Amino acid sequence: MISFTLNGKKVDFKGDPNMPLLWYVRDEQKLTGSKFGCGVAMCGACTMHLNGTPIRACSTPISVVKDGQVTTIEGLQSKAAAAVQKAWQKLDVVQCGYCQSGQIMSATALLEQNPKPNDQEINQAMQGNLCRCATYHRVRQAIHSAATHLAKEV
Amino acid sequence: MNFSFLYDAVKDDKQNKQNNLLDRRTFVKVSTIAGVGMTVGVMPRITDASASLEHGFGHFIRVANDNTVTVIIKHLDKGQGVTTGLTAIVAEELDADWQQMRWEFAPHDPTRYNNLHWGPYQGTGGSSSIANSWMQLRQAGAAAKYLFIQAAAQKWNVDASEITINKGLVSHASGKTGNFSEFIELAAAIAPPQEPTLKKPSQFRLLGTDQIPRIDSPEKTTGAANYTLDVDLPGIKSAVMVHPPVFGGKVKSVDAKAAMRIDGVRKIFSTARGVAIVADSYWLANQARSALKVRWDNSKAETRSSEKLWQDFKSLAKKDAPALRDDGNAEATLKLASQTVELDFEFPYLAHASMEPLNCVAKVNDKRCDIWTASQTPGIDEAVASKLTGLAAENIFIHTQLAGGSFGRRAVPDADFVSDAILIAKELPNIPIKLQWSREDDMKGGRYRPMSYHKMKAAINSNGDIIAWHHRIVSQSLLRGTPFEGLIKGPIDAAITEGAASLPYTIPNFRVDGHEAQVGVPVLWWRSVGHTHNAYATEVFFDELAHKLDKDPIELRLRLLKGQNRYSNVLKLAKEKSNWGSTLPDNKAQGVALHKSFNTYVAQVADVTLNADKSFTVDKVTCTVDCGFAVTPDIVKAQMEGGIAQGLGAILNEKITLKDGKVEQNNFYDYFPLRINQMPDIEVHIVNSDEAPTGVGEPGLPPIGPAVANALRKFRNKPIDELPIGNKV
Ligand code: FES
Ligand code: FES
Numbered sequence: 016m017i018s019f020t021l022n023g024k025k026v027d028f029k030g031d032p033n034m035p036l037l038w039y040v041r042d043e044q045k046l047t048g049s050k051f052g053c054g055v056a057m058c059g060a061c062t063m064h065l066n067g068t069p070i071r072a073c074s075t076p077i078s079v080v081k082d083g084q085v086t087t088i089e090g091l092q093s094k095a096a097a098a099v100q101k102a103w104q105k106l107d108v109v110q111c112g113y114c115q116s117g118q119i120m121s122a123t124a125l126l127e128q129n130p131k132p133n134d135q136e137i138n139q140a141m142q143g144n145l146c147r148c149a150t151y152h153r154v155r156q157a158i159h160s161a162a163t164h165l166a167k168e169v
Numbered sequence: 170m171n172f173s174f175l176y177d178a179v180k181d182d183k184q185n186k187q188n189n190l191l192d193r194r195t196f197v198k199v200s201t202i203a204g205v206g207m208t209v210g211v212m213p214r215i216t217d218a219s220a221s222l223e224h225g226f227g228h229f230i231r232v233a234n235d236n237t238v239t240v241i242i243k244h245l246d247k248g249q250g251v252t253t254g255l256t257a258i259v260a261e262e263l264d265a266d267w268q269q270m271r272w273e274f275a276p277h278d279p280t281r282y283n284n285l286h287w288g289p290y291q292g293t294g295g296s297s298s299i300a301n302s303w304m305q306l307r308q309a310g311a312a313a314k315y316l317f318i319q320a321a322a323q324k325w326n327v328d329a330s331e332i333t334i335n336k337g338l339v340s341h342a343s344g345k346t347g348n349f350s351e352f353i354e355l356a357a358a359i360a361p362p363q364e365p366t367l368k369k370p371s372q373f374r375l376l377g378t379d380q381i382p383r384i385d386s387p388e389k390t391t392g393a394a395n396y397t398l399d400v401d402l403p404g405i406k407s408a409v410m411v412h413p414p415v416f417g418g419k420v421k422s423v424d425a426k427a428a429m430r431i432d433g434v435r436k437i438f439s440t441a442r443g444v445a446i447v448a449d450s451y452w453l454a455n456q457a458r459s460a461l462k463v464r465w466d467n468s469k470a471e472t473r474s475s476e477k478l479w480q481d482f483k484s485l486a487k488k489d490a491p492a493l494r495d496d497g498n499a500e501a502t503l504k505l506a507s508q509t510v511e512l513d514f515e516f517p518y519l520a521h522a523s524m525e526p527l528n529c530v531a532k533v534n535d536k537r538c539d540i541w542t543a544s545q546t547p548g549i550d551e552a553v554a555s556k557l558t559g560l561a562a563e564n565i566f567i568h569t570q571l572a573g574g575s576f577g578r579r580a581v582p583d584a585d586f587v588s589d590a591i592l593i594a595k596e597l598p599n600i601p602i603k604l605q606w607s608r609e610d611d612m613k614g615g616r617y618r619p620m621s622y623h624k625m626k627a628a629i630n631s632n633g634d635i636i637a638w639h640h641r642i643v644s645q646s647l648l649r650g651t652p653f654e655g656l657i658k659g660p661i662d663a664a665i666t667e668g669a670a671s672l673p674y675t676i677p678n679f680r681v682d683g684h685e686a687q688v689g690v691p692v693l694w695w696r697s698v699g700h701t702h703n704a705y706a707t708e709v710f711f712d713e714l715a716h717k718l719d720k721d722p723i724e725l726r727l728r729l730l731k732g733q734n735r736y737s738n739v740l741k742l743a744k745e746k747s748n749w750g751s752t753l754p755d756n757k758a759q760g761v762a763l764h765k766s767f768n769t770y771v772a773q774v775a776d777v778t779l780n781a782d783k784s785f786t787v788d789k790v791t792c793t794v795d796c797g798f799a800v801t802p803d804i805v806k807a808q809m810e811g812g813i814a815q816g817l818g819a820i821l822n823e824k825i826t827l828k829d830g831k832v833e834q835n836n837f838y839d840y841f842p843l844r845i846n847q848m849p850d851i852e853v854h855i856v857n858s859d860e861a862p863t864g865v866g867e868p869g870l871p872p873i874g875p876a877v878a879n880a881l882r883k884f885r886n887k888p889i890d891e892l893p894i895g896n897k898v
Contacts, residue, residue, distance in 0.1 A: 047401075048392020048393065050396075057838050107803060110249070111571070111573050111574045112248070112389030113525045141845045148574060150810070153810070155845065
């Protein structure tokens with residue numbers, strides 16, 4: 016049995032430990048905010064946090080998250096997350112929206128670790144998140160805007 | 170079904186006229202829904218033989234007892250923001266409060282929800298959603314407003330002229346106020362106005378301003394938005410398809426023994442399109458796929474490699490071709506000319522590669538077929554479903570979902586991925602089947618932007634004039650070989666020459682001709698269709714002529730844009746906003762391109778930097794756009810940004826290639842859409858206009874390729890004639 020915390024709740028998993036975290040969360044926990052885009056850790060649509068670090072859940076076997084804290088878009092609670100979501104809404108970053116849970120998860124993790132990233136650092140942290148609608152211009156602006164907002168809060 | 174709607178080679182002005190005529194050809198109808206509220210609709214006036222329309226009722230607005238106003242969206246939202254745009258049009262004319270506005274997708278019912286640019290068909294494409302709905306929804310909103318004013322006048326026993334509506338609040342000079350919901354019963358009993366008075370643009374409070382937030386931002390930033398991937402129904406099973414490895418291949422034999430031994434795998438069988446695997450989950454179905462052994466019959470398949478296709482395209486280009494435009498005598502002028510310039514271009518197949526790999530949920534029994542998917546052309550899906558199930562069209566029900574991107578891919582003449590789902594669901598009656606293509610299935614599944622070969626030749630004279638232009642294009646038809654082949658009116662499919670034949674520059678001898686290449690690789694419209702390749706060829710070639718004539722490329726364009734004010738205006742604005750012509754260091758350059766597609770005029774200037782290792786960076790793009798009246802300016806900007814970045818990714822890194830007929834690319838490790846690290850700064854300027862609104866989903870894309878290539882020309886001794894460019898010059 017594999018136990019871990021999902022969005023603050025303890026879960027016990029008894030199936031195949033090789034099952035990717037994404038499909039367990041989506042199919043069995045019915046949390047569908049995390050998306051499937053490539054299945055090979057190349058697009059970031061499935062991004063979740065494991066102990067605060069972004070991971071690609073499509074390529075993370077459930078055994079890897081044993082005893083860990085997993086957070087999905089549905090379970091985001093930090094100040095950084097709120098600032099990111101607010102900035103995303105203020106700037107209307109989304110288009111089709113399909114990649115955006117992943118974008119927001121990566122951006123939140125970035126700001127939690129680096130409250131004032133420059134463009135270079137944003138590129139570095141967000142490069143794994145593809146957006147075919149190519150909303151990158153606003154992704155970048157929204158991260159700066161969230162950072163500014165967070166700086167004011169402290 | 171008329172498919173010419175998806176590209177705009179021939180329609181242009183006809184549509185604008187149609188759009189403006191609407192007010193005289195529509196009627197308004199209202200009804201109450203017990204306990205729910207009231208609906209207002211606008212639909213084509215019943216004329217001649219359309220008796221069946223009498224039962225139809227154009228429901229566009231639903232005002233509910235909880236005082237929400239829901240706009241029924243007849244188009245698919247695949248990111249272009251049409252749910253916001255259409256909702257805003259109604260909110261404006263109704264003078265509703267933005268907070269009370271809601272939206273919901275319409276069912277498939279072309280008697281009420283047809284695309285007015287497509288005749289009797291419902292659907293989304295050709296950047297037409299706002300353009301065709303503009304008058305229709307304004308009328309619906311204005312009619313609803315009239316009814317609320319009349320209802321309030323009755324209830325309060327005052328004169329209607331003394332009643333105003335502001336942000337959803339109905340008020341009388343005496344101080345009486347009320348919400349829409351209080352007047353529903355009365356309003357629904359009043360005869361709707363047949364010529365509702367529309368606002369003047371100067372009276373708009375919402376449209377044309379930045380006060381319209383995207384209505385879908387909250388759900389799309391919290392993970393709450395639902396796509397086909399998220400459809401869940403009692404007893405639902407997952408399915409994957411193993412398609413032939415080459416286009417035109419067929420299943421010869423299947424060995425499913427090992428695959429069936431996997432727990433949770435339910436059924437494996439051949440369909441007309443490959444081998445289907447049904448399992449309890451997508452993950453299990455994919456495991457079964459790895460264990461499956463299939464032998465294929467490729468005797469009728471397309472097995473050429475890309476190199477061979479290029480050879481065949483080039484030899485075809487040598488043969489005489491039928492013209493789609495032929496002014497003066499280009500061929501003779503070129504023969505006699507003292508100075509000619511020639512350039513050939515090669516552009517690859519491109520994948521749509523939407524972030525949501527193609528998918529569809531279907532449930533079939535002998536009475537009905539339900540389809541949950543995101544489709545740009547539900548009418549095709551309905552027709553295909555009807556054929557595959559033997560059920561009448563009225564027993565096919567399409568439940569439209571949000572699309573995780575599409576760019577044309579979810580409008581398929583043979584409904585490929587929808588067919589997959591139905592063919593499987595048919596074998597498992599009453600069980601909802603979620604068919605999910607993997608990224609690899611999506612990448613290898615065909616329906617690409619066709620590859621194309623362009624042969625260009627022009628004559629210039631000593632006065633610095635371009636006296637002849639000949640553009641020959643070899644590419645694949647989008648319609649030939651589909652059920653819609655009969656709709657090709659000219660000698661070749663007009664999608665091939667789209668944007669090339671309508672070149673705006675005054676050149677006395679001008680010819681555009683082409684060939685349809687016969688290739689077994691299925692192709693499709695890809696964001697901006699023929700313009701994707703033709704704008705690159707024409708605008709890069711034009712710059713080459715300016716280069717040869719030693720003329721400033723913007724000045725030469727302006728000189729040859731005679732009486733084409735909308736073109737000239739966007740170009741002049743781009744010149745001004747981009748600081749065109751300022752002195753640049755040796756490692757920096759600017760390039761320009763101008764193109765109209767879907768009745769929208771766009772100019773772009775790209776600023777690039779050459780790095781020491783010969784790699785380059787696109788630093789900034791200045792984009793100017795004339796799309797008529799900009800209904801939702803921020804979404805216009807977003808569509809320009811997205812079009813530019815998607816187009817930039819394509820010219821830098823994207824290509825689909827074939828080896829013995831097999832697609833060589835698999836996933837995002839060998840097919841490369843733009844990522845954030847290559848994203849330039851973008852500045853969008855919208856030309857002020859009171860003309861009818863035109864599309865913005867596609868027109869931002871065509872100019873970016875040539876603008877970047879024209880900038881990079883400074884660092885090379887010849888133009889970039891092959892795409893993608895890669896990361897070095
Ligand atoms: S689906 Fe996980 S990275 Fe693409
Ligand atoms: S918003 Fe569509 S893929 Fe990112």
